Amino acid sequence: MSVILAHSNYGKSCVRLVKVARYEDRHDLQDISVNVAFEGDFEAAHTVGDNSKVLPTDTMKNTVYALAKQVPEIEEIEDFALRLTEHFLKNNPQTSRVTIDIEENQWLRIAVGGTPHHHSFTKSGNEKRTARVNATRESTVVESGIEGLLVLKTTQSGFEGFLKDQYTTLKETNDRIFATAMKVTWLYSRPEAASGPLWRGVRQLILETFAEHDSLSVQQTLYAIGEVVLKKFEDIVEISLSLPNKHCLLVDLSPFGMENHNEIFVPTDEPHGLIEARLRKK
Numbered sequence: 001m002s003v004i005l006a007h008s009n010y011g012k013s014c015v016r017l018v019k020v021a022r023y024e025d026r027h028d029l030q031d032i033s034v035n036v037a038f039e040g041d042f043e044a045a046h047t048v049g050d051n052s053k054v055l056p057t058d059t060m061k062n063t064v065y066a067l068a069k070q071v072p073e074i075e076e077i078e079d080f081a082l083r084l085t086e087h088f089l090k091n092n093p094q095t096s097r098v099t100i101d102i103e104e105n106q107w108l109r110i111a112v113g114g115t116p117h118h119h120s121f122t123k124s125g126n127e128k129r130t131a132r133v134n135a136t137r138e139s140t141v142v143e144s145g146i147e148g149l150l151v152l153k154t155t156q157s158g159f160e161g162f163l164k165d166q167y168t169t170l171k172e173t174n175d176r177i178f179a180t181a182m183k184v185t186w187l188y189s190r191p192e193a194a195s196g197p198l199w200r201g202v203r204q205l206i207l208e209t210f211a212e213h214d215s216l217s218v219q220q221t222l223y224a225i226g227e228v229v230l231k232k233f234e235d236i237v238e239i240s241l242s243l244p245n246k247h248c249l250l251v252d253l254s255p256f257g258m259e260n261h262n263e264i265f266v267p268t269d270e271p272h273g274l275i276e277a278r279l280r281k282k
Helices: 043-047 057-070 077-091 196-212 218-232
Strands: 010-022 027-040 095-112 115-135 140-153 178-188 236-245 248-250 265-267 273-280
Touching: 010 057, 027 057, 027 077, 027 115, 057 077, 077 095, 077 115, 077 140, 115 178, 140 196, 178 196, 178 218, 196 218, 218 236, 218 273
Parallel strands: none
Antiparallel strands: 010 027, 027 095, 095 115, 115 140, 140 178, 178 236, 236 273, 248 265
């Protein structure tokens, strides 16, 4: 029996970086985590232990810090990922594909007397801005996204008319709490379309659609969000959404002689429903 190496990749994960851009009137802050992955001519490293074409992952880590220093201001994470892929492909002919994934923690300026402080910040929960650049010497694909976007609405959500069998105990409702921690990613028609204003525009549209949509199911709201983003933004050609259904269950107060008029709930993290889909323009 013969064995072949069907696929391989290697790289450096979770390269943490905090960058401060210092100006006379303010400091800007960026807090990111970078993953680097190489694909290419690395079979000999696996089969015979020949490391002559293997760039150390420690070098990848150092490259992240060095390239961050080369640009003094805070740049969009998509632009930083593009610079990293360009550098690695240019300097590693044995590498055919470089993938860069970046997660950015969101820090907000602390308000002092109603004015944003120029060098003090507070972290905005667990929400992250994300970017992925997948590049070869022939093509580059850029993807942006949001992870951990926690939202909740107390009404305008229901779930009725669903399939039932002998194990179904869930009751139908036309008025429930809808909570989810969204993960959303989208693809651009061209790499240069990615920008901070566009990312913030997508985020705001997601929030507005969630808030205003009369939800008959998580699936329907997911589709409504994806549809409106694709229609609004010309340079976005595909969007993927993952919505875990963070259940808030109505508490039975009847043992205490009380009625619960959709007021008292117990939140649960696990198990939870998970609804996912990918939408693209025709």
